[in-house]
Amino acid sequence: MIRAKLKLAARKKLKGSWVWGLQIILINILSAFVILSLSTIAFLIFGIFCFAFCTTPLSSNNIFNDISIVLYYISISNGRIITAIFAQTFLLTGLVAATYDLINGKKTNNAWGAAFSQFKNNRSGYFITTWFLFTVRCILWSLLLFIPGLIKGLAYSQALYIMQDAVDDKTPMTANEAIALSRKVMDGHKWELLGLMLSFFGWLVLSIITYGIGFFWTLPYMFTTMAEYHKYVMADYNKQHQTGLTNAQVHTTASFSVK
Template identity: 35%
Template sequence: MDRAALKKMAKGQLKGNWGWAVCLTLVSAVILGVLNGWPAFFMDSGDNSINNVAVVLDVFGGILGGLITAGIAYTYLKFVDRKEKANVFSGVFAGFTKGRFIPTFLTTFLTALFAALWTLLLIIPGIIKYYSYAMAPYILKDLLDAGKEPAPTEAISKSKELMNGHKWELFVLELSFIGWYLLGFVTLGIGLLWVVPYYNAVHADYYRALAGDQFKN
């Protein structure tokens, strides 16, 4: 896979659409920040009941965060495929609509669970499994768009097959963004509003180049 070509393609797709992409990143970042930060207000209060509330909120926030992350993947895949820009809020919550909630929830939950279990064994196997499962959200969207009712682990299994022999390739592709992310952090996070859309578009283009339309038909 030609990394330079993928990045050039993503830049071309984002040209003239940066405003939409930045807004999508900003809205999702604010929502995810609230979901991740809210439980901290209840932590270490000394009251067990309040601490239990914090744990529940943390789990709930993790689930919603996973659904939002999957929705962003759906939105970018639709964007690179059809050049269609979803409404920002519709894009952020794409995992909740059009009958996607249950399959998105199950796939997201099981992906996180399997990766966590592998990580408990050793860090390296956990990282390998992360790359094995990396295409699951995109595959799930293709399956759902094709009118199928995928089993809870179907997108995960198909991602493992698709990524066979490509995990290192994707790792190197993601590694090539380190400089951009460092630049984003140096600008107090403001630069990330442009780096994250760039990364998401490249990731979606990588999936489509690798998978083609095999899961849509």
């Protein structure tokens, strides 16, 4: 069964690196806390600044006054939370990059360097644009309904890995090209990936009931498995389509044979 093979391959790659993975998660949590704290202070100052210009009630035919009041309430309510969520999702791209480096034999041993692997080898600009475009597209599709957003999220799921291969092989592509290739690669594989993700449900529940402690092991395991899945699905895509793409475009070496 493909799921069992992927998880076994991930565990083998993580052998001797579990503490390394734990440290990356801890650094992610600390970084998110710092960002949340700074954004809280920044939005509080911004809110006070906006409120300082509110001298008359809302809808007083003073558009500048009205905008100031709206910005004030946004800043003290949802602004810092939205900022923190976006920051956290981008921080997790470091775990994506670090675990993909791990399975490719390019592990960054320093935990701080690994936690911010999205900035390694001049990846930063490409990762930021790919992550941003991926996130915005998923949000827009989710505005329709949950299911379309989920389907598109699965379709775009390989874009960061594709970009990482391309940048590391010094043949970078645009974010749109990475997402377009991901859609082609995931054609016929979306529900397979969803099943793989759901197979971690028990681990996630266990992590929650242990007051989050389990996430220090579950997340590195899950992300390493997803990195192994990328190698598998790209190898399968190259085999099925005989694309002739270079290693910069398709990482063709899976950890086990593609049937």
